[in-house]
Amino acid sequence: MKKPLFRRLSALVCSLLTLWTAVITADSDSLRAAVEAAANTSPAQLILRWELGDLFGTDMLTAVNVLALCQSPLLMQQRSTIVPLMAQLITQTPEDEDEPDAPSPPPSTPAVDIKSDDLAFADNGVPSQTVIPSNPKSYTVAGSAYIKNTSSRTLDAEELSGGSFSARLGTEGPQVLIVHSHATEAYTMPKGQEYDPSGTYRTRDTSCNMVRIGDEVAAVLSGYGISVLHDRTLHDAASYNDAYNSSLQSIKSYLEKYPTLTYVLDLHRDAIQDANGNQYKLITGEDPRVAQCCLVMGLGHDGWKDNLQLAVAVQQQLNALSPTLMRPIAARGYRYNQQMCSGSLLVEIGAAGNSLDEAIMGARYFAKGFAETILAVAAD
Incomplete structure (x- = not known):
């Protein structure tokens, strides 16, 4: 009896781990991104997100964001308005940001223009x-x-x-x-x-x-x-x-x-x-x-x-x-x-x-x- 029970518990743990991995890597678009997501997400974070109603992260809010919203009923009521704004910030690509200006070249001595308007140039009659x-x-x-x-x-x-x-x-x-x-x-x-x-x-x-x-x-x-x-x-x-x-x-x-x-x-x-x-x-x-x-x-x-x-x-x-x-x-x-x-x-x-x-x-x-x-x- 102990072996079947042990096998069932092992299967349950494996299933939970598989589900956990699927949840945290759902938004990953590469193997490397999936590995980083798995490494940076703990079971405690998943539990917190589940309690806050966002297990799969579909509204693009982190657990900290949701906790902050929960402190104000007014903000929580406007969650549907805040979510698109947060999603826009998160998905913004580096190309959308203003690129820093290229470093200016070292200053050089400006050329002096030769003026002639102060001279009359009257003809002196010499060939x-x-x-x-x-x-x-x-x-x-x-x-x-x-x-x-x-x-x-x-x-x-x-x-x-x-x-x-x-x-x-x-x-x-x-x-x-x-x-x-x-x-x-x-x-x-x-x-x-x-x-x-x-x-x-x-x-x-x-x-x-x-x-x-x-x-x-x-x-x-x-x-x-x-x-x-x-x-x-x-x-x-x-x-x-x-x-x-x-x-x-x-x-x-x-x-x-x-x-x-x-x-x-x-x-x-x-x-x-x-x-x-x-x-x-x-x-x-x-x-x-x-x-x-x-x-x-x-x-x-x-x-x-x-x-x-x-x-x-x-x-x-x-x-x-x-x-x-x-x-x-x-x-x-x-x-x-x-x-x-x-x-x-x-x-x-x-x-x-x-x-x-x-x-x-x-x-x-x-x-x-x-x-x-x-x-x-x-x-x-």
């Missing part, structure tokens, strides 16, 4: 030219940069065209020094805007000479967050022939006082004339209101390659900005004080035949390309 290299055989071609090499140095175009250079912006203190070895160089002003000359196409009036051009370059660089020192000394006023020695002393003094300086820009203008001495203005093919510019690099010192690599990188950036803004780089066997640091450039902004407004526009565009070049490597 114009646009210098564009036509025969690559006459140049060393490093990427998009053309170099006219009149020095004794041999240039490696592939080495120069990589866009790398050694000078880097510091994070604190002054970063760029602007000087003018030939500060009194000036332009051809329209009628009614003439300056008081101190020589042929020269003036000590800093609102019209290279000091004004330096102010324009400094303003654009500052707009990019670059810290600039501007030496406004008229180094050629006392003696034109001693101008570079005078500016060299200023550069040494600034570098000693501000060791964070890594770039030195010596701003000049060129002079283009015919056999009769008639001046020509240099303008870009993109905009006749913008003067062409030229980088003049001194290769007569041991650190010439660092400076020339910087010049090529700046030239390539400016070629992308305005393809005819820059004339070919002039590489010469002098020093031009560029031995003082690896971030030295001599920049000629326009020519004597350009108007001041045209030169200002050329200076602004140069400063934009220069700033974006040195900031790009600083961010790497």
